Amino acid sequence: MKNPFLTVVAAATLAAVTLTACSDPGAGDAGEPATASDWPAQDADLNGITLTVWAAQNSNKVPESVVSAFESSTGATVDVVTIPDPYEQSVQTKVATGDKPDLAFWQPTASQLTALNARTNLQPLDGAPWLDSYSGDLRGITGILDETRYAALITTPAVEGVYYNKQVFEQAGITETPANWDEFLAVARKLKGENVTPFFDFGAGTPWATQWWVQVQLADAAKDGLWERVNQNQEKFTDPTIQKAIDSYQGLIEEGLFNQNLKTATFEDQGAALLAGEAAMAIQVNSFFGQLQSLADTDELNEKIGFFPISPSGNVGTFIPDQSNALVAFRTGDAEREAAARQLLSFWLGDGYAGFVEAQSTVSLQDAVPTPAGVPQALLDVHASLGDAVGSMQALAVANPDLYLNLGDLIQGTKTSQEVAEATQAQFAELAKAIGTEGF
Template sequence: MKKRFFAATVVAAVAALALAGCSDPGAGGGNAAPADWPAQDTKLDGTTLTIWAAQNSNKVPDSVIKGFEAATGATVNVVTIPDPYEQSVQTKVATGDKPDLAFWQPTASQLTALNASTNLQSLDGAPFIDKYTPELKDITGILNGTRYAALITTPAVEGVYYNKDVFAKAGITKTPGNWDEFLADARQLKAAGVTPFFDFGGGTPWATQWWVSVQLADAAKDGLWERVNENKEKFTDPTIQGAIDTYQGLIQEGLFNANLKTATFDDQGPALLSGEAAMAVQVNSFFGQLQSLADTAELNEKIGFFPISPSGNVGTFIPDQSNALVAFKTGDAKREAAARQLLSYWLGDGYSDFVQAQKTVSLQSDVESSSDVPQALLDVSKSLGDSVGSMQALAVANPDLYLNLGDMIQGTKTPEQVAEATQSQFAELAKAIGASGF
């Protein structure tokens, strides 16, 4: 996760990418669709492709690479880019260093950060697009009408993981249907002597921002992030400031774990699984921790999931770099075509094996999800159909809201100072990429 000094690095890298391009980094023009999508088994003897990956995604392509190399004769090398992955990639690309493919967060802000129209191949017309389930086909990876990223796994969803046994013992027989019911259940749990929510503020408190984000789901559906992108609404205005204030109020009410200031991510999974706490607002990567602690049968018995929003059960999706791939314009037409071919294979002949190898949820209607996927993750995937994008998915820049919220938890920032600091950084980032209104 990011540290504080990364903000300056991001601004510098984004500015360098913008200067390196011949057009607005967010513009969709000047990027013609690829001339062809080669057959998946076209021979590629003597061709070497490079994929950049983060430390947590560098093993993801293994089954695909094995099958693709056998089918085509190509060689595919995975190069691990050190953390912080996104900033490291942006810096390398700004200097002209490009791979053939890279794992990348398929959001507007991150595609803009790569100067997509100049540096990335268009994936419009790809043979795998119509294979996606309808709710996932156009959910992400598109900037100004051009598709630049291929989704390979389901985007993460911000929502609530809960302990079924704890709910039952407290007399809660159904999951809450909106934010008010959610808080009513939390207070019922506290009255029963249970810690309602587990969060962490020690170290890098990246999950704090989910508490603000889920409260903004209704506003996001109503165009909140479009207004923020145009500088017509700010983090300091009532909607976002109000969500920050509410989060602080819940903390002050004592609805969180007593060690909130010092707890870490590693503490969260055991607390939920053991019943020490009833709920955690989290994303899909949290479930990986749970899967390291219990098998699928135990997780199906103990852990459930529900999305939450002010007026209902709307999930907030937040794609990360492990969910998608982008293909770069390298200037080598043969390798560019081979990169497109690898994507076709990944989401074509190689996809079923990939789903089983990764024990993941399928993105395609005609490919079954792995039988090893726990029900909670299947419910996460089902919630994507009517979900709404997070700040990371819809805003033109991604400020360090979570670090400012961490300061609030530690008592070094007020809720108002959290909003002010976040707005200031957002405006700086937006200006660096040439967003209008800044």
């Protein structure tokens, strides 16, 4: 059976190569890929060197253990700076004005590497000494644009799926997790009938999780080439497949299956509500589990929180490496700091990796580094679901329009579901045309 990891990579890379051949927004002196000899020793002296790492609100605590160990080992100073949400747009705006960090958390998909003008702004990471340490197919799963590696994967690529409160299910007499979308909705309606809030989402601030509700409904279509057709302008967000998924999300809201404070709830509210049993389920990605881990220890999480992937016809996850999963290193023009940034990546995925996965209580991506015994079962289940996951819009489309912002407007009542699709399609077409994609 063809490995779905490689299907995702091939499609994303093909899309990236196609748009690059048409008109590369990052054209210019891209330099030569870094080779093994260009990577400093992990413990090389860096006294007097200060590195800046940009992180999002949900990833700014991730580097703590590595940064502390790296500073002790090398004498470097590493400043982690939180960039306000919406993170990706904020980073792109700053970079466009010439403001660059040494490293940043970044979504390692072809579309998002293109959005950052990788060839101009990022250091190529080919020849990195840690590449052969990845388990199985993880080396090639993401981080590549136009056959050049620009991102270092540090944690399990995110999967869109359902986190649920086991105790709420048990109290409602639900003994098995749903096996497809229809069963998923049947469980939600049963819970609502017993005065339990089935779903929790958030519409205040930056409602980035709204898009997962649409994308998991597109898993079967994605397997059938949806995003390739969208990339070729042969299918649109306003056509029945995607429009129906948006309409369905609106219908679930109107049915009252979500938390009553949907319009005002925030990301921080979501984890607390699920953990407390104030809601039964949330469609989310891996970074959400990091929030849960900040609120409860492994024993409590194993007791209360489970995970299952969902799709229209089964339990297929939707694969979406997000900014908390990977790092990129910038071209700053300072050769000493650029080398130090590569050194930090080598340390992170080298001598510092065992301590990192232990501190994060997360699944190891390296055969030589065991997954800590304390990793919660839900996170192990997320990692296991990658085996047959299908690519998301971010992984397979040539551009990443603001679907989530438009869905936030839907929640607030300022856009209809049709207007959400129209606005998203218009922006997608504009972005695809700007990067020279054929057919736009």
